[in-house]
Amino acid sequence: MIIGERKPIQEVLGMIAEHDKILIAGCGTCVAICMAGGDKEVSILASAIKLARNKEEKSIQILEQTPLRQCEWEFVDELKDKIETCDAVLSMACGIGVQTLVERFPKAVVYPAVNTTFLGLPEEQGVWSERCGACGNCVLDKTGGICPIVRCSKSLLNGPCGGSQDGKCEIDSEVDCGWQLIYDRLKTLGKLDNLTDILPAKDWSTSRDGGPRKMVREDMKL
Amino acid sequence: MKSGSNLEKVLEAGHFAVTAELGPPKGADAEVISKKTDILKDCVDAVNITDCQTAVVRMSSIAAAAILVSKGLEPIIQMTCRDRNRIAIQSDLLGASALGIKNLLCLTGDHQKFGNHPQSKNVFDLDSIQLIKMIKDMRDEKKFQCGEEIEVEPRFFVGAAENPFSDPFEYRALRLAKKVEAGIDFVQTQIVYNVEKFAKWMEMVRELGLHKKVYILAGVAPLKSVGMAKYMKSCVPGMDVPNEVIERMVAVGKEGAKEEGKNICVDIIEQVKKIKGIAGVHIMAVEWEEVVSGIVEKAGFLPRPKASG
Ligand code: SF4
Ligand code: SF4
Numbered sequence: 001m002i003i004g005e006r007k008p009i010q011e012v013l014g015m016i017a018e019h020d021k022i023l024i025a026g027c028g029t030c031v032a033i034c035m036a037g038g039d040k041e042v043s044i045l046a047s048a049i050k051l052a053r054n055k056e057e058k059s060i061q062i063l064e065q066t067p068l069r070q071c072e073w074e075f076v077d078e079l080k081d082k083i084e085t086c087d088a089v090l091s092m093a094c095g096i097g098v099q100t101l102v103e104r105f106p107k108a109v110v111y112p113a114v115n116t117t118f119l120g121l122p123e124e125q126g127v128w129s130e131r132c133g134a135c136g137n138c139v140l141d142k143t144g145g146i147c148p149i150v151r152c153s154k155s156l157l158n159g160p161c162g163g164s165q166d167g168k169c170e171i172d173s174e175v176d177c178g179w180q181l182i183y184d185r186l187k188t189l190g191k192l193d194n195l196t197d198i199l200p201a202k203d204w205s206t207s208r209d210g211g212p213r214k215m216v217r218e219d220m221k222l
Numbered sequence: 223m224k225s226g227s228n229l230e231k232v233l234e235a236g237h238f239a240v241t242a243e244l245g246p247p248k249g250a251d252a253e254v255i256s257k258k259t260d261i262l263k264d265c266v267d268a269v270n271i272t273d274c275q276t277a278v279v280r281m282s283s284i285a286a287a288a289i290l291v292s293k294g295l296e297p298i299i300q301m302t303c304r305d306r307n308r309i310a311i312q313s314d315l316l317g318a319s320a321l322g323i324k325n326l327l328c329l330t331g332d333h334q335k336f337g338n339h340p341q342s343k344n345v346f347d348l349d350s351i352q353l354i355k356m357i358k359d360m361r362d363e364k365k366f367q368c369g370e371e372i373e374v375e376p377r378f379f380v381g382a383a384e385n386p387f388s389d390p391f392e393y394r395a396l397r398l399a400k401k402v403e404a405g406i407d408f409v410q411t412q413i414v415y416n417v418e419k420f421a422k423w424m425e426m427v428r429e430l431g432l433h434k435k436v437y438i439l440a441g442v443a444p445l446k447s448v449g450m451a452k453y454m455k456s457c458v459p460g461m462d463v464p465n466e467v468i469e470r471m472v473a474v475g476k477e478g479a480k481e482e483g484k485n486i487c488v489d490i491i492e493q494v495k496k497i498k499g500i501a502g503v504h505i506m507a508v509e510w511e512e513v514v515s516g517i518v519e520k521a522g523f524l525p526r527p528k529a530s531g
Contacts, residue, residue: 154330155346156346156349158349158351159396160390161350161388162383162388163385163388163459164389164390165388165460168459170459180389180390195393196399198352198403198404199352200352200355201308201347201352201355201356
């Protein structure tokens with residue numbers, strides 16, 4: 001899922017400084033599960049903003065709503081009435097949610113209250129980590145199901161660099177070396193042979209390097 | 223001859239090769255390069271010019287190498303995958319070849335996190351093995367990475383680095399095999415302090431027959447102080463400094479440290495020289511270049527062969 005983290009309160013207050021009536025729009029999917037922008041976080045942020053504005057003696061009216069998803073037209077349409085009565089929307093979804101609102105409600109002023117950080121999973125309570133860089137041409141079949149693009153700090157495709165030590169990456173003794181993980185996994189699978197083949201230079205054009213991406217499926221079109 | 227470089231000739235002729243390392247300045251001062259060139263000239267066969275080592279901005283490897291060429295000392299330029307994509311690398315290498323540079327070392331590159339611009343974006347369009355393959359194809363197939371033809375191809379003696387002391391240890395010789403398959407002519411290893419482990423790695427290298435396919439130069443480096451030894455042991459990933467080495471440095475005290483550092487270096491050279499399959503040594507004394515001539519002399523490597531042809 002998409003992992004996000006709420007922006008620092010001061011930054012959020014700065015964005016909405018000139019507004020007196022805002023809607024805080026949460027999202028009930030990814031960012032709710034990673035506890036960055038679900039309905040709970042929406043109400044916490046609302047209280048924090050009210051408190052800060054009361055201190056400044058600048059009152060503010062805050063509406064709250066959390067659709068199931070903020071990245072689909074049909075769900076964001078539920079926000080229509082509230083958006084129309086507010087000066088601005090503070091979105092607690094990922095960057096996709098913010099842009100979905102902008103596209104659906106061209107007149108609305110929308111601010112991001114969350115930093116979208118990566119595509120990953122909750123490893124354990126309170127710990128999330130990255131698993132995929134959406135490179136557009138998956139190589140997990142060759143690397144034992146462990147992604148070299150985002151789990152190796154240098155996105156290497158042909159084995160560990162010289163900085164791998166005791167299972168950790170040269171950038172930080174807290175970061176696992178992605179290639180040690182791949183090695184161990186292939187060893188378990190009895191597939192170390194995979195590591196003797198040279199993987200050719202990657203075609204990055206399917207990744208962000210190819211420009212904004214779009215997928216069209218004629219078979220699915222109405 | 224692949225490149226006709228001095229290093230290639232020395233190795234082809236069966237001599238035990240000696241290379242050193244030169245760190246370009248953190249500034250635009252050509253004088254620094256000239257001075258270091260004078261210090262290293264006549265005591266080594268070729269000199270590595272680092273490419274923004276540890277991700278700290280320095281004068282470009284190719285530009286500094288051009289100064290060496292003009293002064294008659296042979297450079298080995300370094301190229302990392304960190305800062306350039308395949309377009310920039312190929313372009314720079316065409317230029318390097320046109321400037322008369324004949325040796326090239328292909329590296330992954332240290333992550334920028336510990337450099338002086340940790341907020342920069344890195345590239346890693348290619349990894350070091352793909353880099354080697356691209357350069358070999360440029361030279362031998364006269365083709366750019368995209369497959370287009372090159373009219374006048376760059377001719378490099380192509381090298382790589384390998385670190386026998388990083389993990390997973392069992393994979394390290396296989397990784398060198400991949401580099402050999404990709405097209406290297408020589409390899410310089412990470413600094414050897416742990417000769418026993420190095421010999422074990424060489425055993426695996428020989429089992430794969432790699433010592434017959436490429437020239438292997440063992441990396442060595444004189445220690446300057448106990449502090450440096452301890453720092454290397456604990457803070458540099460992929461560096462193995464055994465306690466005996468540190469004890470030797472401690473035993474001589476502060477005054478004797480530099481001399482003992484040199485002695486240890488010469489001792490290690492003697493030991494690695496005896497390992498079957500070692501074709502030379504690479505002495506890394508960045509920012510201490512003046513120590514190299516003494517080590518080379520003590521190790522009995524002078525005068526350096528005059529490569530003919
Ligand atoms: S290889 Fe690409 S698509 Fe597959 S997990 Fe890694 S980044 Fe994602
Ligand atoms: S240490 Fe491992 S994860 Fe880190 S850059 Fe090297 S190979 Fe990649």
